[in-house]
Amino acid sequence: MATGAGTREEEAESGETVTASVIGGSGFTGGELLRLLAGHPNFEVSEVTSRSKAGKSVGSVHPPLRGTDLRFTEPDDLKGVDVLFAATPHGVSMGKIDEFFEVADTVVDLSADFRLESEAQYDEWYDGHDAPEYLERAEYALPEINRENLPGAELIAGGGCNATATILGLYPLFEHGILEGGEQIVVDVKVGSSEGGAGGGDASSHPERSGVVRPYAPTGHRHEAEIEQFLGTSVAFTCHAVDMIRGASATNHVFPSGPVSKGDLWSAYRDCYEDEPFVRMAAGGSGVYRYPEPKSVAGTNMAEVGFELDPANKRVVVFSAIDNMMKGSAGQAVHAANVALGFEETAGLEFAGLHPVGAP
């Protein structure tokens, strides 16, 4: 149910402001969503829910938003809006999706609840699915690989942060036939502590988390399902928790079956990304930051991708770096919503980052 006078398509064409709510707004990605929407020319935030923070000001939880007049509300009685962003933990949105569509025309879900295409995948990789009838209606949020299906999408499924980094790194190799699907691919992703969310836990407490280079989910990580779905092949995937707050940095070791030149690689990556507003290439250029680096993209919606050729080992090593809460979550969601609603793709996402900056 839209609160505006026109349909979603009419609003997009006219460039009018649409209303938005953020469900689960007290978490880290909820805060990032609110930061982005606050600076977005086409969104007006009308409601932010949080059961644990109801009644408190948004600025009391998210310091950059001090001075705004928004307060968290209970999620039980949602107002009608044009776009509902759900930043709730995995498993929540699938149980409330009917309720979400009763109050909004467009739902953008940042969790894993609608990323995969089939109920069988959720049975294999998660704990099943409560609303499988919605899976075929969902569109994956990553515009670089799904832009053509986003305009007019009603249900947008945000990609996983580690999957996003991996997919963006490897996608050009598949698009240009450098990889065909049968090759060995080993992916190692270093991740920051914000991937664990605001809730924390024993492993996330500062004394335990500080300084670690800790393997977690060394095999069988859930994001493998997304990577396989979009690249068409399985990857050997391992994550390390490292001592940063923001960031996912993927190192992808691939072994093409045929000869590959540096020119082949540049052709593939330039063709896929040269015109993308939120992907930039860093592959041995000049200066200190010659390869993708989470510090270079912290706070931005930018992904960096780069590569190096290792002829002696018949290997190509591909690097990709994102801010997990931005390109890996809230930024990707806003980017996808911009495409879906016909807004300027870069609207609300222009922040270029900081340099120098400490651990992101």
Added chain:
Amino acid sequence: MTECVECGADVTLHDDLEVGEIVDCTTCGAELEVVETEPPVLERAPELEEDWGE
């Protein structure tokens, strides 16, 4: 306009180009040295190498 020797992208050059000048490729970020001007010829500019593994 000439091609970057690193990534093949077009590199826009200004009119009063001089030998020895360093230009950047906006696509891949490589620093390129102008070694000839008529016509323009670019080579990868030398980089200070790092080795933090020693």
